[in-house]
Amino acid sequence: MPPFEIIEHTADIGIRAFGASETEVFENAAIGMFSLISDLEKVGEDNVCNIEIEAEDRETLLVEWLNELIYLYDSQELLLKRFRVTSLKETALRGIAYGEHIDPSRHDLNADIKAATYHMLKIKKGSDGWIAEIIFDV
Amino acid sequence: MTGKMLVPGRVFADRSFIELADEEKALDQVRNVACLPGIEMASLAMPDIHWGYGFAIGGVAAFRMEDGVISPGGVGYDIACGVRLIRTNLLAAEVRGTVPSLIHELSRRIPAGVGRHGEIRLNQKEMSQLLTKGAPWVIERGFGRREDIEAMEDGGVLEGADPAMVSSRAIERGFGQPGTLGAGNHFIEVQLVDEIYDEAAARAYGVHKGQLCIMAHSGSRGLGHQVCTEYIKIMGGAAARAGIELPDRQLACAPIQSREGREYYAAMACAVNFARSNRQVMTHLIRESFEYVFRMSAEKLGLDLVYDVSHNLAKFEEHGEEGKKKRLCVHRKGATRSFPAGHPDVPARYRSVGQPVIVPGDMGTASYLLKGTEKAMAESFGSTCHGAGRVMGRRAARKVINGHELKARLEARGITVRAGKTSALAEEAPEVYKDIDKVVAVCHEAGLSLKVARLRPMGVIKG
Numbered sequence: 001m002p003p004f005e006i007i008e009h010t011a012d013i014g015i016r017a018f019g020a021s022e023t024e025v026f027e028n029a030a031i032g033m034f035s036l037i038s039d040l041e042k043v044g045e046d047n048v049c050n051i052e053i054e055a056e057d058r059e060t061l062l063v064e065w066l067n068e069l070i071y072l073y074d075s076q077e078l079l080l081k082r083f084r085v086t087s088l089k090e091t092a093l094r095g096i097a098y099g100e101h102i103d104p105s106r107h108d109l110n111a112d113i114k115a116a117t118y119h120m121l122k123i124k125k126g127s128d129g130w131i132a133e134i135i136f137d138v
Numbered sequence: 139m140t141g142k143m144l145v146p147g148r149v150f151a152d153r154s155f156i157e158l159a160d161e162e163k164a165l166d167q168v169r170n171v172a173c174l175p176g177i178e179m180a181s182l183a184m185p186d187i188h189w190g191y192g193f194a195i196g197g198v199a200a201f202r203m204e205d206g207v208i209s210p211g212g213v214g215y216d217i218a219c220g221v222r223l224i225r226t227n228l229l230a231a232e233v234r235g236t237v238p239s240l241i242h243e244l245s246r247r248i249p250a251g252v253g254r255h256g257e258i259r260l261n262q263k264e265m266s267q268l269l270t271k272g273a274p275w276v277i278e279r280g281f282g283r284r285e286d287i288e289a290m291e292d293g294g295v296l297e298g299a300d301p302a303m304v305s306s307r308a309i310e311r312g313f314g315q316p317g318t319l320g321a322g323n324h325f326i327e328v329q330l331v332d333e334i335y336d337e338a339a340a341r342a343y344g345v346h347k348g349q350l351c352i353m354a355h356s357g358s359r360g361l362g363h364q365v366c367t368e369y370i371k372i373m374g375g376a377a378a379r380a381g382i383e384l385p386d387r388q389l390a391c392a393p394i395q396s397r398e399g400r401e402y403y404a405a406m407a408c409a410v411n412f413a414r415s416n417r418q419v420m421t422h423l424i425r426e427s428f429e430y431v432f433r434m435s436a437e438k439l440g441l442d443l444v445y446d447v448s449h450n451l452a453k454f455e456e457h458g459e460e461g462k463k464k465r466l467c468v469h470r471k472g473a474t475r476s477f478p479a480g481h482p483d484v485p486a487r488y489r490s491v492g493q494p495v496i497v498p499g500d501m502g503t504a505s506y507l508l509k510g511t512e513k514a515m516a517e518s519f520g521s522t523c524h525g526a527g528r529v530m531g532r533r534a535a536r537k538v539i540n541g542h543e544l545k546a547r548l549e550a551r552g553i554t555v556r557a558g559k560t561s562a563l564a565e566e567a568p569e570v571y572k573d574i575d576k577v578v579a580v581c582h583e584a585g586l587s588l589k590v591a592r593l594r595p596m597g598v599i600k601g
Contacts, residue, residue, distance in 0.1 A: 114216065
């Protein structure tokens, strides 16, 4: 199974992430989002970010996780490529993201993602693993 | 939708626009908004309606102060995204040859594209001032002229802004971004006035046939996006506490008078002031570019601001018949204020003709300068359309349109094109938008705004 696929909307774009576990679905959603921004093959792993989030439920946690990564991308110009969710509870998440600062000579930026939205947001357990769907405002 | 419509939904459109809106479920969104507490008269949509998050884009909704709500989703992520038009004393036919150098100078000075930062970096204290005092503050710091202030909606500053309500993260996202264009549909265009529909209004706005003008379309950048993101989360909880049932979490809202409602307004106003300051800094850089190319002062070149108007915001306004006026919180998400002649909020120099309405089109067709009307006051809380509205998704566009071919096609028509990334240009091709002439015509016939001038692109910078 691929880690994610792209969902298209008229004005915006989203991803459907897959994973054997819920933790993996969170990680793959992050990979999917940064793949929309840039070609991750060309991104190194010099920078490490520790992330801690709290939210009222699992779905909000997913939106908050992705919005936290967008904040890191936009404020610190970081392209993130690898993610590890080290602890996932009902209302709290801890994780680590690896990536590097944007270098315009090596990195093409393809999309400006403003935010992860709650629209049509889904996390569910399917017959062969977990699926999450999320739409971004671009 | 589980709720009950409290008012009707009303869409200003011709048959084809209604069919498009229905197909992509934007009409359901108009209906959802009609169920929100305290909504007045009707849940409205302009002819450029298309599907948005929670609220449709092209939507207008007004809520009563006593029992109504305010919603970040009813404003959108790019708070106070808007357009400004700058006139010149130049005749397009006489300076056609300079357009490529103008585009070059503009793109050298104004960073465009994903994640680009500008030259102007502010410290924490300066940022607070900018968020509170808006465009007049950046003018005081040397980015523009005093006369610019009166040619802006609200004089360039929305009252009630409180930087304490803006998170440090939102401020951090905004630090390097004043005077930057951003990506997506944002642009700077050098345009030619190719048609005048209303001589008297055009004269009042300082616009005439054959003239060279400049249009800038940008918003509040990362700062506005972060404010919206954070308050949608806060208001999800606030709506539940107020007993408001939401069919879609993007409709998150809070009573206007609640703590969350007041705090969102104060934060949103900061983002509005940031967006207007951003376009003001850009105006200064546009004047510098022209001075450099023409070796003449911006004053001599007649680079005066015609108007600056936002199309994503919520404001407190008085509406209704004389003697029965009500104070309402009017949300415009992809809709432009369109106030009539005589209204006190229209700048003194335009009061006899009405507020200038600027409607950006796609880069191959045209943009419009319109004027506000009494009919808009009566029927749409003083609002009209904001643009063409997308009909094709971004990735779908990339599949069927080649950015390099598109650039060549536009250049063959005499339009100079500069894009952060040529492949991304396909996402903004003329064919991914509705026909702007038709959108503006529907508003004209409905009387929500009247045509004053049509502007055709000669040079385009895309993010």
